[in-house]
Amino acid sequence: MSTLSQNIINYIEQNKHLYLSMSHQIHERPELGNEEIFASRLLSDQLKSHHFKIEKNIANHPTGFIATYDSQKEGPTIAFLAEYDALPGLGHACGHNIIGTSSVLAGISLSKVVDQVGGKVIVLGCPAEEGGINGSAKASYVKAGIIDNIDVALMVHPGHETYVTVPSLAVDVFDVKFYGRSAHASENAFEAINALDAMLSFFNGVSMLRQQIKKTDKVHGVILNGGSAANIIPDFTHARFYTRATSRKELDVLTNRVRDIAKGSATQTGCTYELKPIQNGVNEFVINKPLDALFKKHAEEIGEDVIEDDFGYGSTDTGNVSHIVPTIHPHIKIGSSDLVGHTKEFCQAAASKTGDKALISGAKILASMGLEFIENTALRNEIIEHHQILRENLL
DSSP states (O other), X not given: OOHHHHHHHHHHHHHHHHHHHHHHHHHHSOOOTTOOHHHHHHXXXXXXXXXXXXXXXXXXXXXXXXXXXXXXXXXXXXXXXXXXXXXTTTBSTTOHHHHHHHHHHHHXXXXXXXXXXXXXXXXEEEOOXXXXXXXXXXXXXXXXXXXXXXXXXXXXXEESSBBOOOOOOEEEEXXXXXXXXXXXXXXXXXGOBOHHHHHHHHHHHHHHHGGGSOTTOEEXXXXXXXXXXXXXXXXXXXXXXXXXXXXXXXXXXXXXXXXXXXXXXXXXXXXXXXXXESSOOBOOXXXXXXXXXXXXXXXXXXXXXXXXXXXXOOOOTHHHHHTTSXXXXXXXXXXXXTOOSSSHHHHHHTTSHHHHHHHHHHHHHHHHHHHHHXXXXXXXXXXXXXXXXXXXXXX
């Protein structure tokens, strides 16, 4: 291990209890997307105390931040992606307390040596990864051109095993609303325009669509407002839907088909309708194998058992980042092999001793990757060139 690498490890080991305390504080105070006031302040204040320049309220996300440490020497820009939002009713059942803190620790530890090798270290505070109203901040950052200024994006997600980046699905999240005219269900029903009929027709249309789509395409939703009383014909109904596909191109086709069903349901019932996204669209992940190999190398060097895994398809706005720059989204083990995200058990694991160990190991891996990306020009060029080829194939 080089002297600089050892300096990174030494800083992390000497200060790990402080960062574990930060992770537990965030875990104890779960905040939903775009409401992460405590977590955002705690993480950005720590970065500021280590001479990072802090910008806040990023791309219309009040709890977003950009923390920059510039060596003032020529070199690549390494970005660490920090997430810190929780899940409704479950708290940190996706372990974002670990993600946010490990990325901050990795960024600060790398900043301790970057003056000697050149380049910039950036930590991007990324709200609302779990979605929701104005959710998926990384997609906003992509639209705002913020990702254009970095060379590589690194993060590690807690999981049931340690493994490299796996495919993820593109996803759209939108509200469907139908507007009609209410009437008494018995006395003057003939004067009504039934918004619930439109909604039920829409659901039935989506059910029939499912027979005609690819196995990897997904459409799922719930009715949030189906009316207020059985003896009043509803003049308003409201549903929320997700569509998912293996690529943004395919997803656009699928979402438009669902939009046509909503339009048809409104037409046949005499209603008007709205179908509008509630958050940024999320893109599929562009997997960079040389960058994943670098993760595997550094993970195994500190004793992590990196396995091959492809347990299923989820979605993450880190996929949007991966369309712009080389990006990783590997997982690191925080509990038993049957652990499942978005559960109470996962929430408990995110504040366990195994979760704490994963946070520290993750920070070591990410910071060491960042240092090698700066120092190893040939490897850096290979990773960048591989990404450029992947992007061309997407066009």
